[in-house]
Amino acid sequence: xxxxxxxxxxxxxxxxxxxxxxxxxxxxxxxxxxxxxxxxxxxxxxxxxxxxxxxxxxxxxxxxxxxxxxxxxxxxxxxxxxxxxxxxxxxxxxxxxxxxxxxxxxxxxxxxxxxxxxxxxxxxxxxxxxxxxxxxxxxxxxxxxxxxxxxxxxxxxxxxxxxxxxxxxxxxxxxxxxxxxxxxxxxxxxxxxxxxxxxxxxxxxxxxxxxxxxxxxxxxxxxxxxxxxxxxxxxxxxxxxx
Numbered sequence: 418x419x420x421x422x423x424x425x426x427x428x429x430x431x432x433x434x435x436x437x438x439x440x441x442x443x444x445x446x447x448x449x450x451x452x453x454x455x456x457x458x459x460x461x462x463x464x465x466x467x468x469x470x471x472x473x474x475x476x477x478x479x480x481x482x483x484x485x486x487x488x489x490x491x492x493x494x495x496x497x498x499x500x501x502x503x504x505x506x507x508x509x510x511x512x513x514x515x516x517x518x519x520x521x522x523x524x525x526x527x528x529x530x531x532x533x534x535x536x537x538x539x540x541x542x543x544x545x546x547x548x549x550x551x552x553x554x555x556x557x558x559x560x561x562x563x564x565x566x567x568x569x570x571x572x573x574x575x576x577x578x579x580x581x582x583x584x585x586x587x588x589x590x591x592x593x594x595x596x597x598x599x600x601x602x603x604x605x606x607x608x609x610x611x612x613x614x615x616x617x618x619x620x621x622x623x624x625x626x627x628x629x630x631x632x633x634x635x636x637x638x639x640x641x642x643x644x645x646x647x648x649x650x651x652x653x654x655x656x657x658x659x
Contacts, residue, residue, distance in 0.1 A: 423491035424452035425587060425618050426476060431485035433471055433641075445471045446482070447641040453620065455586070458613045460621045460632035460649065468641040470591060473622045477510055477589045478502045490586070507532060511580030511588040515595040517572045519564040525551065526560035529578045550578035554608060570601035577608060587618045594628055606631045 433446040445468045453459055463469040474480040475487060478494060487494045489505065497505065506512075519528050529550050530543035538546075544560075551560055554574040564572050573593060580588055590609065594602035610631055613619045623629050635652050637645035645652055 423488065425455045425457075425490055426453040426620070427486075427488040428452070428476075429486040431472075431475070431482045431487060433468070433475065433480075434483045445641050446475075449485070449638075449641075449643045451636060451643065451646055453618065455618055456613070456616055457634060458610070458619045458621075458632045459634045459636060460623055460629040461636045461638060462623055462629050463638035464624055467638045469622050469624075469638045472638065473589055473591050473620070476620060477512060478505050507535065508583050509586055511583070511585040513573070513576050513580050513588060513590040513593045515592040517564070517569075517576045517596075519572055519575060521564050524561050524563060525556070525567070525575050528564065528575055529560075529582060531579060532582050546582060547578070550581050551575075553581060554578045568601070569597055570604060573597065573601075573605050574608065577605075577612075581612075585617070587620065588612065589620050589622075591622045592624070593621070594623070594625070599627075602628065 429450050431446055431449040432444070435443045435445060437443065449472065461469050461472060471480065475482055476489075478489070478497075481495065490509065494502070520531070523531075526544055526547040529547040533543045533546065548557075548560060551557055554577050556571060556574055556578065559567060559571070564575065567575075573596075576593075577588075588609075593609075594605055597605060606628060609619050609621070619632075621628070621632060629635055629649060632649050635645060635647065635649040636643060637652065
């Protein structure tokens with residue numbers, strides 16, 4: 418249950434350090450604090466190695482910080498068991514990745530409905546829900562094709578449909594246009610914009626200025642530290658998606 422009196426995401430003095438053999442350590446995130454309200458569209462931007470993907474993994478409950486606090490929907494994530502975190506990932510969060518992560522030997526409908534298998538939902542309902550999600554991303558009629566039979570942009574739409582199958586309140590997208598041409602990238606980003614207008618919180622990781630332009634807010638990470646947090650247009654131009 419979402420606590421409407423708290424931000425959807427709140428991190429306080431978040432740090433992540435990797436400890437290696439020989440007493441060596443590498444600090445990847447350093448004292449990061451911010452909050453994200455329900456319905457925001459936020460881009461987390463930084464160069465390769467800046468720590469932005471590590472931050473995304475922590476926000477998506479795929480990794481844990483070394484120190485600091487992370488509250489998701491008002492609940493302290495560090496207090497949750499692995500089983501509870503899996504439930505959070507299955508019900509409250511949707512993920513979209515650069516490489517689509519589709520099963521090439523399964524149909525489009527099977528790929529979209531895959532998260533429902535772990536909830537013991539019957540085949541008929543899984544298929545019906547997959548059709549509804551495919552309609553939402555403009556892929557009605559493609560349900561019985563295989564990923565190899567459609568374009569990269571369409572494959573990313575399938576991945577987005579899969580991320581929506583459990584009606585999440587938040588979608589985390591890690592470099593979702595990294596493998597797409599400019600025109601297809603614009604189509605995908607306009608789709609995220611439409612989903613955001615329907616009330617879904619979008620948190621996008623990217624190193625591309627043109628992609629970050631679609632977000633209303635920018636969090637810039639540099640060498641593991643928060644360098645900027647504010648309106649995207651105040652940082653460097655910006656445009657409104659169609």
